[in-house]
Amino acid sequence: MENQKPLLERLKPTDREIRALALRETDPAQASRFTPIARGPVFAVIALAAVGVAALPACLARLLRRDKGAP
Amino acid sequence: MPEISDVAIVGSGPSGALAAAHLVEAGLQVAMLDVAHDDDRYRQIVPDSSFQELRQSDTGQRRYFLGDDLEGVPSGEIKVGAQLTPPRQFVTRDTERWLPTRGDQFAPMQSLALGGLGAAWGAAAFTWSDHELRRAGIHEPGFQRHYEAVAQRIGISADPADDTSRLCFSGVATVQPPLPIDTGAEHVWSAYRAKRERFLARGLALGRTPLAALSEPRFERAANPAFDMDFWSDSRRSVFRPRYLIESLERNPGFRLVRNRLVFRFESRENEVAIHCLDTANGETVVHKARRLLLCAGALNSARIALYSLDAWEERAPLLCNPYVYLPCVQPRMLGRAARDDRHSLSQLVAIFSPPDAPEDPLSCQLYGYRSLLLFKLVKEMPLPPWAGLQVARLLMNAMVIAGLHHSDTPGPKKTLGIVPGSDGPLPVLDLEYQAGEEENTRQRSRERALARILVALGVVPYGRISPGAGSSIHYAGTLPIGEGTARFETRADGRLHAARRVYVGDSAGFRYLPAKGLTLSIMANALRVAEHVLRDLATGH
Numbered sequence: 001m002e003n004q005k006p007l008l009e010r011l012k013p014t015d016r017e018i019r020a021l022a023l024r025e026t027d028p029a030q031a032s033r034f035t036p037i038a039r040g041p042v043f044a045v046i047a048l049a050a051v052g053v054a055a056l057p058a059c060l061a062r063l064l065r066r067d068k069g070a071p
Numbered sequence: 072m073p074e075i076s077d078v079a080i081v082g083s084g085p086s087g088a089l090a091a092a093h094l095v096e097a098g099l100q101v102a103m104l105d106v107a108h109d110d111d112r113y114r115q116i117v118p119d120s121s122f123q124e125l126r127q128s129d130t131g132q133r134r135y136f137l138g139d140d141l142e143g144v145p146s147g148e149i150k151v152g153a154q155l156t157p158p159r160q161f162v163t164r165d166t167e168r169w170l171p172t173r174g175d176q177f178a179p180m181q182s183l184a185l186g187g188l189g190a191a192w193g194a195a196a197f198t199w200s201d202h203e204l205r206r207a208g209i210h211e212p213g214f215q216r217h218y219e220a221v222a223q224r225i226g227i228s229a230d231p232a233d234d235t236s237r238l239c240f241s242g243v244a245t246v247q248p249p250l251p252i253d254t255g256a257e258h259v260w261s262a263y264r265a266k267r268e269r270f271l272a273r274g275l276a277l278g279r280t281p282l283a284a285l286s287e288p289r290f291e292r293a294a295n296p297a298f299d300m301d302f303w304s305d306s307r308r309s310v311f312r313p314r315y316l317i318e319s320l321e322r323n324p325g326f327r328l329v330r331n332r333l334v335f336r337f338e339s340r341e342n343e344v345a346i347h348c349l350d351t352a353n354g355e356t357v358v359h360k361a362r363r364l365l366l367c368a369g370a371l372n373s374a375r376i377a378l379y380s381l382d383a384w385e386e387r388a389p390l391l392c393n394p395y396v397y398l399p400c401v402q403p404r405m406l407g408r409a410a411r412d413d414r415h416s417l418s419q420l421v422a423i424f425s426p427p428d429a430p431e432d433p434l435s436c437q438l439y440g441y442r443s444l445l446l447f448k449l450v451k452e453m454p455l456p457p458w459a460g461l462q463v464a465r466l467l468m469n470a471m472v473i474a475g476l477h478h479s480d481t482p483g484p485k486k487t488l489g490i491v492p493g494s495d496g497p498l499p500v501l502d503l504e505y506q507a508g509e510e511e512n513t514r515q516r517s518r519e520r521a522l523a524r525i526l527v528a529l530g531v532v533p534y535g536r537i538s539p540g541a542g543s544s545i546h547y548a549g550t551l552p553i554g555e556g557t558a559r560f561e562t563r564a565d566g567r568l569h570a571a572r573r574v575y576v577g578d579s580a581g582f583r584y585l586p587a588k589g590l591t592l593s594i595m596a597n598a599l600r601v602a603e604h605v606l607r608d609l610a611t612g613h
Contacts, residue, residue, distance in 0.1 A: 044407030
């Protein structure tokens with residue numbers, strides 16, 4: 001069933017990952033990791049591109065893992 | 072309180088509360104029947120502080136941001152009601168059990184809460200034009216005075232001089248100054264001001280959203296503290312909630328709120344109405360009596376009660392609901408820039424777009440920021456691993472704008488509801504169908520594309536279109552429409568049901584048309600209009 005979903009859907013985080021993220025986000029000790037990053041537009045564009053490139057291997061790995069039926 | 076009330080009102084939402092206030096002040100004995108669930112879990116634990124401060128320092132924040140049972144962490148596909156934060160979820164409590172529906176084309180949000188859906192109202196307060204009131208069937212000479220009366224009771228902050236006022240907030244004198252808008256909205260506003268004539272020529276007017284939120288203290292309520300907590304709590308009671316009015320009415324001996332009452336049927340007798348209710352506390356059936364009954368249970372539930380009472384098992388009533396989509400947008404000008412933390416979370420700006428093909432039937436677009444909603448909800452929708460999604464969300468958060476679009480709605484052959492016997496509980500099941508015609512869908516998409524192009528010119532770039540499905544606007548109407556009485560479920564122009572001498576409809580069930588604007592202010596104004604007719608009816612001595 002998993003590999004019948006559209007590609008972008010399969011790349012989305014699982015409910016379990018989101019639950020873990022939500023718990024971290026509401027921990028005041030980790031609040032600084034969830035604040036807006038406002039270091040200017042140039043930094044933002046470069047950072048967005050860098051995150052995209054850095055996430056590519058993880059996205060591919062996730063697709064392969066899910067095609068094999070892992071969560 | 073006598074055994075027979077002058078008027079029994081079903082429902083404690085915006086229409087019920089306003090009608091009750093009017094009738095009680097006229098000296099009548101009023102009983103309000105409702106299940107009236109209230110938030111007994113979270114309201115007391117949300118501190119009186121700003122979103123930013125709480126995020127950084129409150130060790131108890133998990134309880135109200137995520138919920139004791141993590142009910143604030145959505146799983147699976149987004150459904151109607153997913154936008155309710157844990158402190159607001161009492162609004163829909165027990166509705167699946169007590170207000171059953173069927174049909175996969177329409178997913179409604181219903182309420183058994185004190186204040187009804189008004190307990191989670193986004194506070195946008197629009198007036199309708201005479202033309203729109205006429206199409207809806209509720210126009211009467213001097214209808215504007217009802218808007219004025221509502222504004223005096225609930226408090227509205229607005230800018231009566233901006234370009235949208237003549238289109239969506241006209242004729243109301245009692246207003247407070249508008250609430251300040253946030254940094255992102257300021258940029259949109261200045262882009263509009265710079266080329267205002269050009270935007271107006273393209274059919275777009277932009278202005279502050281009129282809000283039922285105080286910008287100055289009034290009625291034992293405070294000005295909005297700009298805590299950015301409006302989705303999580305009723306900070307200092309700035310935003311109007313029907314329960315404030317009901318609390319004040321409870322101090323009047325002429326008013327009684329009867330809780331745990333699920334009304335399912337009425338019998339209009341010679342001298343009274345018998346109202347059959349389920350006592351939700353013990354499961355027993357209880358009968359209340361009144362000289363007049365005013366249905367304010369919401370368009371869906373008022374129809375359920377009326378159709379059941381009239382044994383109209385074979386009939387299909389119309390169903391109206393504003394089609395709603397939202398466009399997640401990025402504001403490039405805000406990318407990487409800081410934004411002020413002191414803001415309110417409600418709609419910042421409203422655009423009224425009158426397309427050249429149908430200038431008299433505009434669509435509305437409300438602009439919201441994303442800052443007071445937690446990032447995990449954003450990450451959930453990104454096709455990225457959570458760590459990457461989080462960094463993208465942090466980079467985009469200040470530049471994110473949500474544009475919520477409403478279209479108008481008219482009756483159609485496949486927009487109907489009926490009742491079928493229920494298997495559990497006394498209420499019948501509402502059978503809902505809602506399918507817009509192909510031409511209607513095409514027209515809406517074409518208008519959305521035209522509006523999206525103008526948003527880009529305002530510096531707001533849509534990158535998607537999310538349609539949560541029929542029913543998601545939570546603007547329901549038209550189920551007991553004002554008409555000539557050719558169908559038994561129709562109401563007269565004064566709000567009275569044709570088929571039941573002593574029963575009136577005070578909510579949006581009577582509307583025959585829904586303009587593309589929020590309907591709550593018009594529901595309240597119409598409730599005052601119908602309450603006046605009820606008063607007049609009782610005064611004639613019947």
